[in-house]
Amino acid sequence: MPDNETNADVEEKVLQVLKKIDTTVTKDAIDVVHRLRGKPKTDQNKKCLSIIVRFIARKTRNNIYSSRKN
Numbered sequence: 001m002p003d004n005e006t007n008a009d010v011e012e013k014v015l016q017v018l019k020k021i022d023t024t025v026t027k028d029a030i031d032v033v034h035r036l037r038g039k040p041k042t043d044q045n046k047k048c049l050s051i052i053v054r055f056i057a058r059k060t061r062n063n064i065y066s067s068r069k070n
Helices: 007-020 058-067
Strands: 030-035 051-055
Touching: 007 030, 007 051, 051 058
Parallel strands: none
Antiparallel strands: 030 051
């Protein structure tokens, strides 16, 4: 994750992931998206920081939950 990553960049990454699970979600369905901040990662193999997404409608969120793989 680059230090100069904007919320628009994070939103685009979320949309790419949702596209991979065959879920049709547009930017209009997302209310807020941001990355959780934590300690700086020094090792490249460590996990990325988590992303929080709030959707406009609960129905959209539930559809995404039901379409993801277990």
